[in-house]
Each structure stands twice: as structure tokens, then as C-alpha cells.
Amino acid sequence: MKLRVENINKTFINNKKEHKVLENINLDVNKGEFVSLLGPSGCGKTTLLTIIGGFQHSDEGEILLDGQVVKKPGVDRAFIFQNYALFPWKTVKENVLFPMKQQKIPKVQREAKLEELLSLCDLKGKENMYPHQLSGGMKQRVAIIRALACNPEVLLMDEPLGAVDFKMRQNLQEELENIWSKNKITAIMVTHDVDEAVYMSDRVVVMSRDKGKILENLKIDLERPRNRTTNKYEAYKSKLTNILSKCYEG
Ligand SMILES: Nc1ncnc2c1ncn2[C@@H]1O[C@H](COP(=O)(O)OP(=O)(O)O)[C@@H](O)[C@H]1O
Ligand SMILES: [Mg+2]
Structure with a gap:
């Protein structure tokens, strides 16, 4: 259990x-x-x-x-909230890197994981955009990969x-x-x-x-x-x- x-x-x-x-x-x-x-x-x-x-x-x-x-x-316990809960002042890339930095995952690993997750959710090329520049679906995808970043x-x-x-x-x-x-x-x-x-x-x-x-x-x-x-x-x-x-x- x-x-x-x-x-x-x-x-x-x-x-x-x-x-x-x-x-x-x-x-x-x-x-x-x-x-x-x-x-x-x-x-x-x-x-x-x-x-x-x-x-x-x-x-x-x-x-x-x-x-x-x-x-x-x-x-x-990683959590994906109903309303995305992205940091509005951070870009896509910063949002996804944030939990990995908090967990002190080394930089090389963080960057590799970021690349892997961005391509997984078809978000390549969007890494420097802010949440308000994204559609609802994109925000949701960012929230998903951010939750997955730390291998919960x-x-x-x-x-x-x-x-x-x-x-x-x-x-x-x-x-x-x-x-x-x-x-x-x-x-x-x-x-x-x-x-x-x-x-x-x-x-x-x-x-x-x-x-x-x-x-x-x-x-x-x-x-x-x-x-x-x-x-x-x-x-x-x-x-x-x-x-x-x-x-x-x-
Ligand atoms: N913080 C809160 N204060 C008062 N009522 C709340 C609060 N959170 C949820 N509720 C009420 O509890 C019920 C269940 O809400 P919720 O768990 O969000 O339902 P669901 O996610 O299934 O739509 C609703 O009637 C909602 O209005
Ligand atoms: Mg609900």
C-alpha cells in the first residue's frame, strides 16, 4: 500500500x-x-x-x-492544480526549472531534463514565453512537465x-x-x-x-x-x- x-x-x-x-x-x-x-x-x-x-x-x-x-x-507528492498555478512572472523555462533548482538537481541534469520535457509536450521554441502569452492548453502542458520534472x-x-x-x-x-x-x-x-x-x-x-x-x-x-x-x-x-x-x- x-x-x-x-x-x-x-x-x-x-x-x-x-x-x-x-x-x-x-x-x-x-x-x-x-x-x-x-x-x-x-x-x-x-x-x-x-x-x-x-x-x-x-x-x-x-x-x-x-x-x-x-x-x-x-x-x-507532485501536484498539478486545476488552474495550472504557473508563476506568472517566470517564463516557461523558468517555471519548469524552478522545482529542480529547489531540489538542488545539478545544472547539467536540469538542462537535459528540461529539453526532454519540452519536446515531450511539444513546447520547444516556447521556453522564453510567459504564461499570459500561452493558450490554456499550453499552460496546462507546462504545468504537467513542471510536476514531472522532479520524478515524483x-x-x-x-x-x-x-x-x-x-x-x-x-x-x-x-x-x-x-x-x-x-x-x-x-x-x-x-x-x-x-x-x-x-x-x-x-x-x-x-x-x-x-x-x-x-x-x-x-x-x-x-x-x-x-x-x-x-x-x-x-x-x-x-x-x-x-x-x-x-x-x-x-
Ligand atoms: N475553501 C472553501 N470554503 C468553502 N466552501 C468550499 C471551499 N472549497 C470548496 N468548497 C465547497 O465544497 C464543495 C466541493 O468543492 P470541490 O472539492 O472544489 O468540488 P469538485 O472539485 O468536485 O468540483 C463545493 O460545494 C464548494 O463550493
Ligand atoms: Mg475541482
């Missing part, structure tokens, strides 16, 4: 009214496993992922990484491909899968895209709007890389689509 989410509870108070977003959430993620959190907007996916990342605290419950309680962010053991991604167009999205899904499997990363990805969840995941966890309750914890038993045109692939998609449509009721 790499990561354990144990009995997480979280309540927000808005206008003096309590809103319980997560109640008794439990989830285990194995080393090297790719798990997706799928659910409607507002069901608590980002809240859960940021608690796992150590950016917010739960009211009750614990996050265990290799059996140790985590309470704050750490370099062991655990990668937490909040809708990492949401702003990327269709073709680039499929390319990046393949690339992410390659990087994940080559480096044996343990990954948790938030998405609301059923196809993306089936394509990428070993397991898909469906959360509901009712206190984040886990409605389904479905193992995706398909060979990799996945073939979107098989009946089995389609069957997984329709099963998840059915469960997801129930999340919107009540």
Missing part, C-alpha cells in the same frame, strides 16, 4: 451554514497504481485531492503515505487535461501513461471525463454529491495501451456513465 485515505471528514462553513463535503471517505492506492476520481462538479474531488496533497487539513481522518501520516505538502513517486492531478483540445488531449493521455508506467509512479487523477478515466486508470472511483460518498470503485481490467474500439472498453464507459448520471439525481 502506497497511500491510504482513512476516514476523511471535511465540513466548510459558508454564511454560517455548515456544508459537509466529505464524510468518512476511505480509499487505498497501491504502489504504481493509477486511480481516477470521477464525479460531478462540486462533489468534493478537489477538496479530497488537496487534502491528500497536504494543502488543506481534514476535520477528521488521516492520509498515510508509506504508512506515515502526512500533514503538509512534500516533494514526494506520487502524482496528484486535478483535471490536468481539462483545457487541452481533443487531439492534444489524446496525445497527452498516451504520454502521461508512458511516463507513469516507465517511472512506476503512483497516480491519482481527478477528471469528469468518462473516456479519460477508462483510458488511463487501473481503477475508477466514482464520488457523489452526497458528502463525496464513493458510489463505485471499479477495476478496469484491460490491457495497456488501451484500445478504444473494443466492446469491453465501451462496456466500461457505459457502466460508468450510468453510475455518474445517478450522481446528479437527488
